Amino acid sequence: MTGSAKHALFVHAHPDDESINNAATMAKYVAAGIGVTLITCTAGEMGEVLVPELEHLAHDQDDKLADQRKLELTNAMAEIGVTDHRFLGGFGKYRDSGMQWHEDGHAIAADTIHDNAFWNADLTEAADDLVAVIREVRPQVLVTYDQFGNYGHPDHIQAHRVATYAAALAAVPSYRNDLGEAHDIAKVYWVAMSESWMREGLRAMRAAGDETTFEGMDPEGQLPPFVTSDDNLAAMVDGTEFHEQKMKALAAHATQITTDGPFFALSNNAGSQAWGYEFYRIAKGEKAAPYDDKGLETDLFNGI
Template sequence: MTADQRLLLVHAHPDDESINQGAIMAKYVAEGRGVTLVSCTAGELGEILVPELEHLSPEELAEHRRGELADAMKELGVTDYRWLGGFGTYRDSGMKWHADGHAVAADDVHDNAFWHADLTEAADHLVRVIREVRPQVLVTYDQFGGYGHPDHIQAHRVAMYAAQLAAVPSYRRDLGEAWDIAKIYWGAMSESRLRAGLRMLREAGDTTSFEGMDPEGPLPYFAIKDEDLTAAVDAQEFIDHKMAAMRAHATQITTDGPFFALSNNVGSTAWGIEYFRIAKGTPGPVGQDGFETDLFAGL
């Protein structure tokens, strides 16, 4: 990769990247920055939302979602996307819902599930990528994986550990020359922006999108108070690319689902401004709202 500034994203399943950071991925590609995506599983156990594909086995769904990811990356302009350890190395762990409203590990977890992966082994796969790509910025989930999905939590652990190991000169020299990532961010959703969007949905008469979420009441774990956010990257001009990438993940996202409902009612600000918490590094200059406007700010 020859770009002077390089971003590495680590996600659990195909579609996570488009939902969470599709806009900035397209923005940075258009600006000539390097963008590399590492997906940790192929999402074998994702819920199939296309009736004619409901017959697919987990292995067949994995292959189908591999194609969906390729189509999504074309929409975003990303050419460097990889599977942790190679396609099929780790399997989707699945999940179930806890009574408190967050995800937890399923009762039956496959032996080769990402949730069961040896942390050092999985991290070493990513160390090799980090030392090859040499990104200045890494984006992944927070310690709870946004909403508790075991694969999201494991992706967080692997990404954070790999970033540490990759910076140690004497560690696994066979994986490449040491590289210290300057800034690490955890993707987030702005609580105030989510509340505003929910209010507009409800005022428009939409009571089914994000069902159960009260704009004036408690919100899910992924809604982060604005005081804890560091960066708000405005990529609204690339919202069409993000939405097209989300449509490419047709087995997982429906065009009449809550993501598109929010976009249709609130506009491009709903998904075109993406938020982050800094986990490592020094924040750079901020805009008038007090947030960094670029993940590379200060570098």
Template sequence: MPLADRRILLVHAHPDDESINNGLTMAKYVQEGAHVTLVTCTLGEMGEVLVPELEHLAAARDDMLGQHRVGELADAMKALGVTDHRFLGGEGRFRDSGMKWDENGHATAADEIHDNAFWHADLLEAASLLVEIIREVRPQVLVTYDQFGNYGHPDHVQAHRVAHYAADLAAARSFRPELGDAWDVAKVYWVAMSASRFRDGLREIRESGDTTSFEGMDPDNLPPFAIEDEYLDAMVVGPEHVPAKIAAMKAHKTQITEDGAFFAGGIDVASMVWGSEFYRLVKGTRGPVGESGFEEDLFAGL
């Protein structure tokens, strides 16, 4: 398939999710001439503000974080070269639901949730908004979260549900033809992290004497977003795109601090962790694998 004919759609819950999970993949495909579309479902209004001078933006104070994060996301997209970015239903259609940690250390729905929270969104309404985008863009590949939202955040779980329902509805010729001609997405992937690489990285960080980065994470008891390699299907590699990914992550200044765990001091986390991104294929036929044992192109086999 000619690179210029390749189209990939990524569905994420909040600004910054895309850069952390798929920044390298997005930069790689943009550079190769593929069409990359990002759909973000909320403005991230309930995020924790990590910059002291901007703490007044938080939901509990001025409640202006969402609009600020729109600008951060725009800067991140510039770093990655992505020019097609949309908010599901437009800016502010769905609000960040917030979250809390449960007794198992997983994210879950907060006790109090805004009436307009994405977690409360009507599934058919939200999916229909995405159907229109799918039928317009006509992507061969769609990327989103797994059924657990990778770590339990309600907005990640909802994004998973909306993405899958929309992909099914978009292929149904009789479903709301006014939204465009039917389109069947050929391959659907869930973002994932390689358990073996994460385990090795954590051990190296701990052996360096750093006990605070990724605090509470044990190499022998990894969180649910770390998937054992036998269940991974694809690995996108592009060390030359790591600087773009790092720049995109740093653009989300209220959410990711340059001296935080993502850039652990004294350890080259960029090359160790960010030089490859992993995926689980959940719809479509797995294409040819490379020497790595994984698909090395999400369009493989198309």
């Protein structure tokens, strides 16, 4: 491919993270002929299993969930049209680290994790796995999590660290020439969830009598750390045209997401805008026009 061709690279921790955060954006870019590459850092081996007949795949039983989640990811990407999706370093190199909940309401590392868990990965080695991809596909835009992994999950935090370090290393002309020609990514974004959007969605659900979805979240009270103040947002991609594809991608992750769960409940109450609009913070590069009426970029490629 040529250096002028538009290409976006998304770096996520587990299968399903990409559909929750970016499915509409990815579908929109695919439809526009923009290159999209998804890197998934683990196969989500430690995830819960919501399908009764597949419960035996869980990590505390047969420990065979990885292959199922790989299939679910393939099906989800087929729904939104992404054909270039890969596992960091190859399928199975880095294992899902698992997590537990802190009393303050955010995720932390589990008490016991596997030796090859992503949380234990050597940062330079994992970054080099991504440097090779960056130098191959040569994206202008990279999307990943913030430094807290949005809610504290160790694999999300590690994905942030790996993506950030890899983006820096990939741009150094004298670094690891065996991994390809140096490439500097113009813009780096962190996935985000708008505070005003989340409050509006919660109000709609509570008004409809739904008190169980996102239980404990008060639309007028303090919200969890994955919700971002609107003042910190830089971009909002309008992917409402691809809302149905996003819902199908979410449903494809059947062991992790149920169609009567919070993502679908929010969508049913707040309409296509619930998950069709996807928000971002800018971590590298400059905001650029065109902007929407709230001063947010309408495209992650603005100014490129």
